[in-house]
Amino acid sequence: MGAVKPPSERMQRKRGKRIQEILTAAAELFGERGYDAVSLEHVAERLDVTKGSLYYYFSSKDELGTAAIETLGDEWTARLEELLDRTEGTPEVRLRALIHEHVTIAVNDYPAALRLFLMPREWPSAQRERIKELRRRHDALFRALIEEGLASGEFTVTSVDTVLQCMHAAMSQAPTWCGELPSAARGKAVDEVADTLMALVHIGR
Amino acid sequence: MGAVKPPSERMQRKRGKRIQEILTAAAELFGERGYDAVSLEHVAERLDVTKGSLYYYFSSKDELGTAAIETLGDEWTARLEELLDRTEGTPEVRLRALIHEHVTIAVNDYPAALRLFLMPREWPSAQRERIKELRRRHDALFRALIEEGLASGEFTVTSVDTVLQCMHAAMSQAPTWCGELPSAARGKAVDEVADTLMALVHIGR
Amino acid sequence: MGAVKPPSERMQRKRGKRIQEILTAAAELFGERGYDAVSLEHVAERLDVTKGSLYYYFSSKDELGTAAIETLGDEWTARLEELLDRTEGTPEVRLRALIHEHVTIAVNDYPAALRLFLMPREWPSAQRERIKELRRRHDALFRALIEEGLASGEFTVTSVDTVLQCMHAAMSQAPTWCGELPSAARGKAVDEVADTLMALVHIGR
């Protein structure tokens, strides 16, 4: 009835904020229990909202899922970039810091990660591509550092791709064992993971 | 008079065989698509029976699931043990062979093992313990070799536990990337994974 | 900001009303055929909705069942109380009227009440207690009248409890025989039951 008034900018912002809230809650839940095991009811409940409301923002569970991952990935990548910005030194030093930070984030904030990142198969095919893209952006940070180290002769690897995959797998998996340790022991565990994974770029000697 | 005749041994064997058939089918499916994504209908279909029949052997999906994992784990471990039996050489040689075989099995036969093995969290607590036990048996093979290599001075590590976790994570994750390669390239990819992971026991130099 | 708005009172009422509709339908069915013989499909059909909808209001068949019985019991008790409100006279007169009304309700409206009320054993323990409580409230009406009559010397009994049990049993059982009579004969049959049962409070003389 009458002209549909275009959403004011303020409204847009508000909407954006609500969406972020939803995505955060969703990412947490998917991360805790896996995509299949989380119902929209669960998501809604955590937000103190009804199932139906979610459809105002997302047109399907799949879409919500993908968006949740994307958010999570963006945030994660942003934090890693920030770290690199404030860390100086050789590729060795910086790569180790990056690994350490990645694991820390995984353990503290996204026990999620494994289920979300590492299992594109679990996702409907429409979503898979976007998840891979996300992964590429994320990997780029590590890849750049490794190549820098290779160029300078500090690092040796069999194959950059393989190293990246192994590194990523181990880092994302970390929460499932570090997460169970008493928090006192966690710091040390994370350090050990970082030290251990650095070996991957010092192959064959 | 009234003596209840216990099932004959032959019957017992037959039953056991049927159960193994079911478990194999289930393990394959769970391994391919993950627990949640597989319905009893799927399992039944692969066996050419009706859903209901499965309940003659297992009293719930959970029970079937746990048993299937156990089977899968047993089989896997058995294949690794076999490999070790027929492989001679230094710990270095044998560990590399073990990794190679593990990844090969993962890629060829159990692409979704990741979801089953690495995520005890998503299982009802009754099952969790049994899965962890399975994991321990599996890890034992790697652990023994690593310790042997450490004793002989061939290997250096930061922490055996950490190495095991990282190795396991990377190996189980392998199917998600190697699996997508054209089969021609797969062999090389698996080799590279093995070479790369061997670095984990040659830390710090 | 983020204030969760509680469901409006009007909505609450509406929901309550819907629940009552469901409970009434369920109580009727359970009362007619017994708990086991009624499927949620039946209940849904009578309400012209789908099975699934019922789960929006009740989280299981058991829960619906218990609530339905409670409703049935409340209604029944209420009708008896109403009757007492409008009936004057000696305990003798009023007790007879009460019995008569009870049997009438049983025969006309809840032919299967027997199965619901008299057999707490078949209910899960959670429900049993609530059913017993219901029964107590119901019995209280009869008990009060009987004790009044005893006090005034009009009645004689061996044991109030025993009389109550026998009375209740016979009244609830009535539908299984009165219900089969042609409706013309029913009135007389109910009268006879009432007269007969009054003998229970005139023991020994």
Added chain:
Amino acid sequence: MGAVKPPSERMQRKRGKRIQEILTAAAELFGERGYDAVSLEHVAERLDVTKGSLYYYFSSKDELGTAAIETLGDEWTARLEELLDRTEGTPEVRLRALIHEHVTIAVNDYPAALRLFLMPREWPSAQRERIKELRRRHDALFRALIEEGLASGEFTVTSVDTVLQCMHAAMSQAPTWCGELPSAARGKAVDEVADTLMALVHIGR
């Protein structure tokens, strides 16, 4: 293959005995939990036999059910007849003894009764008629005594049928409350029931 040899008499007896065992177990179970709630699995389990075996003796659950009731009813009636055979005295004395015995049997042996006897509605219509017939035979014992007492002027009733119904209802219901008493108190409770029910044949005075 060859002539089917007619079952020897010995076999017949053996068969009969087996059938009785089954019927007893079935009657107990139906009595404890109700017809619907008992599965053939339950019955078979109690007999240490497999479900399938029951079909050798009975062609359906319904048939087993009806036969079970019939057995139970026959046995019950026989025990009551026995009692009457050895009890002398006025109708008053004998009727009271009969009631007492009936309740005793109900409480001790067939908490069953209520669900089996009093609820023809719960049974498929084919069975209903046979159950009613059974009930008639059973009632006949009481009816004869009551009529004797009426003839001699000892008893007064409104309607023999009604008295029988009420009596039967209360007697069969007895286990649900007497059964819960500590066994010490049970004897007294049964006595009270008998005394109370005797009032039904001394109406109006």
Added chain:
DNA sequence: GATGAATGAGATTTCATTCAT
């Protein structure tokens, strides 16, 4: 006579999705 195995129909339950308000 009895068993193990299988079936198929139906019951309970879950959940993504839609929609009127």
Added chain:
DNA sequence: AATGAATGAAATCTCATTCAT
């Protein structure tokens, strides 16, 4: 923007019944 209500498809589970051995 959000809610309460409802739907329908699919999943898990139960059970009377059949049958080859």
